[in-house]
Amino acid sequence: MAGKREKKREDPGAVWLNTMCRLLKGGALAVAVAALGLLVCALLVSGGVVGEKMMGRGVLAICVVSSLAGGLLAVRRLERGTLLAGLGVGGILFLLLLTAGFLIYEEASLSNGGVPILIACCCGGAIAGVLGGRPRKKRKR
Template sequence: MKKRERRQEESGEQWVNSMCELLKGGVLAGFSAVLALLLCALLISTGVLREQWAQGAVLAVCVLGGAVGGIYSIKRIRSKSLLVGTGVGAILFLLLLTAGLLAYDTASLEQGGAGILCACLCGGAIAGILGRKPKKKRKR
């Protein structure tokens, strides 16, 4: 019985550690997205980037942020990379949604939220696909 109880404690501890690493990846994705958005705002204000391209730049930044945070979390968790990457993308979207709610007191999917959600999830999924371990070749 003690062996079984120890396994349950270890799996519970492993789950908590994985969730902490997932949240760290989401926060890293948020910071990298904010820094990239500040760079885009600077490029738009100096005239290097056109204002018409702002929406596309936001989506590209969401993909980039999801990928950066996803790669970090995948390296730390080392299992189920697609699920981990997509989870980081979801956390990034929730962070951006929370920031939007704090700034504008409203959030709707009609104002580009669906595109941002897809971009965040795709960025994390790209990291999940690129970060997975290659399958072992079977010996014949």
């Protein structure tokens, strides 16, 4: 038994804290990408390049892309739970967008297009969770 190595176990609290920090970093990146994308979209609409009817689709696309970017950052080094981490980043992005809307318009209502935005954020995060996990190492026999 002296030849076998003991596997070091990490403290569950440290693993949990590390995962939460990754989620917050991913959420911050997602908000930054979303703000930049929405700014570009607003400039395109005000310049007349894109019609106002396309703005709704553009917002949904920006939500998917930004939660995908933040989710990929969050799940990059996780071994397990990548789908949940990606969904968490999508949820963080949605809550931050909802908070910004509440601060600007003094009203937060999901009936004004909030449900499609929630679905878009969660879909982008889920895609990141599926794509961003590291492949598992094959065991040697």
